[in-house]
Amino acid sequence: MTDSARNNAVVLLSGGLDSATTLAIAKDRQFDCYALSIDYGQRHTAELNAARRIANALGAVDHKILTVDLTAFGGSALTDTSIAVPTTGENTGIPVTYVPARNTIMLSLALAWAETLNCRDIFTGVNAVDYSGYPDCRPEFIHAFETMANLATKAAIEGDQVTIHAPLINLPKKDIILTGLTLGVDYSLTVSCYQADAAGRACGACDSCCIRRDGFTAAGIEDRTRYRNV
Amino acid sequence: MTDSARNNAVVLLSGGLDSATTLAIAKDRQFDCYALSIDYGQRHTAELNAARRIANALGAVDHKILTVDLTAFGGSALTDTSIAVPTTGENTGIPVTYVPARNTIMLSLALAWAETLNCRDIFTGVNAVDYSGYPDCRPEFIHAFETMANLATKAAIEGDQVTIHAPLINLPKKDIILTGLTLGVDYSLTVSCYQADAAGRACGACDSCCIRRDGFTAAGIEDRTRYRNV
Numbered sequence: 001m002t003d004s005a006r007n008n009a010v011v012l013l014s015g016g017l018d019s020a021t022t023l024a025i026a027k028d029r030q031f032d033c034y035a036l037s038i039d040y041g042q043r044h045t046a047e048l049n050a051a052r053r054i055a056n057a058l059g060a061v062d063h064k065i066l067t068v069d070l071t072a073f074g075g076s077a078l079t080d081t082s083i084a085v086p087t088t089g090e091n092t093g094i095p096v097t098y099v100p101a102r103n104t105i106m107l108s109l110a111l112a113w114a115e116t117l118n119c120r121d122i123f124t125g126v127n128a129v130d131y132s133g134y135p136d137c138r139p140e141f142i143h144a145f146e147t148m149a150n151l152a153t154k155a156a157i158e159g160d161q162v163t164i165h166a167p168l169i170n171l172p173k174k175d176i177i178l179t180g181l182t183l184g185v186d187y188s189l190t191v192s193c194y195q196a197d198a199a200g201r202a203c204g205a206c207d208s209c210c211i212r213r214d215g216f217t218a219a220g221i222e223d224r225t226r227y228r229n230v
Numbered sequence: 231m232t233d234s235a236r237n238n239a240v241v242l243l244s245g246g247l248d249s250a251t252t253l254a255i256a257k258d259r260q261f262d263c264y265a266l267s268i269d270y271g272q273r274h275t276a277e278l279n280a281a282r283r284i285a286n287a288l289g290a291v292d293h294k295i296l297t298v299d300l301t302a303f304g305g306s307a308l309t310d311t312s313i314a315v316p317t318t319g320e321n322t323g324i325p326v327t328y329v330p331a332r333n334t335i336m337l338s339l340a341l342a343w344a345e346t347l348n349c350r351d352i353f354t355g356v357n358a359v360d361y362s363g364y365p366d367c368r369p370e371f372i373h374a375f376e377t378m379a380n381l382a383t384k385a386a387i388e389g390d391q392v393t394i395h396a397p398l399i400n401l402p403k404k405d406i407i408l409t410g411l412t413l414g415v416d417y418s419l420t421v422s423c424y425q426a427d428a429a430g431r432a433c434g435a436c437d438s439c440c441i442r443r444d445g446f447t448a449a450g451i452e453d454r455t456r457y458r459n460v
Contacts, residue, residue: 064302064303066298066302067299069297070342072294072296073342073343100343100345101339101341101383102342104342104378104382109298109335111330111331112303112329112331113303113330115331116304116330135381141382144382147374147377148375151368152331152366152371152374153330153366154330154365156365
């Protein structure tokens, strides 16, 4: 591997608050960042427009949007329009906004790009504190994915190591926001809402909106999210 | 979970000899089979047509073809037309036909469908004997993927187990063919060639063709593969 490839990282970028912060952290750690967004048929395509703006604002070397139509499988309020997005902040069990195997699929695609780039570092913004109870946001999942990745690839054969960085995994939303602000993230560019409108304006009522708003409140930072009902 | 879901399995079906045999084995084990093919931009789209015929012939309950455009990443002779498919049976290291993270991605998509179907069994035709030296065809990779899958999904939270079945993993090609024949697989429907033409006729010269032909010879079975130069 060339030395330059050592400084490359693939960063999963949804367009939300967490992944924008993760991209800023990767850049702060001196990585040249290749941002990857997945259009999996989510309701909130405004997220992908946000991802473009964030990748540009934070100086990603490249940004790809890959399409994988998970609506073919359904099974989530985010990929099946017959399932309503709940408008409550209450968490009881795994919510209907959980998309089956989403993080596994996204990390797998990031792994593929990392391998073609000959780079060994992948960043994801998964978070196990102020999250929605998804099984694939837990540290033990990330560790297991990393172990698997180190058997799946050329790097494994060549004795090299892939690292899955999840720098937010143990941070409360408040600390994620404060970290991002010190790194220059403009959160007004990000879209977290599960059902944002085409202009990227948030509903203010879904789980993701509630967690985000509570984070700004806890951080004592003005919430510059654009809500469509305000 | 309902009892009926217990009998469902997602079977990865490329349209080649191995995956056709795997589908027949899953069916023989009394599973109702949901066949999944991935159009990842491979040169040999004739494989996908073969997959349709095989799914039908072997009585799959459903067959989905999901598109994931891995040509966006390139890095393989199968997804980047600027890289030639080698016309030799020699194996020295990982060949250029290796598609980065392909099996990881395919198993991840199978996992997603399995979760929406509420089934716990996934079949893959990976094989670690007469294979092309790909890192993601080894038993240790399959075991690591299974471990990861059991942390990634609702099943994990609910205390249930996902099983990745790789019934061919330790079989020589000869034994795969003999197994398939006892289960009624019509191998003339399958396409293994890395660069089959649109009609599904094989080149007879690539790695995959050589392994397949040697398998029929070793089994003492007539090779009914349609070669375009014969």
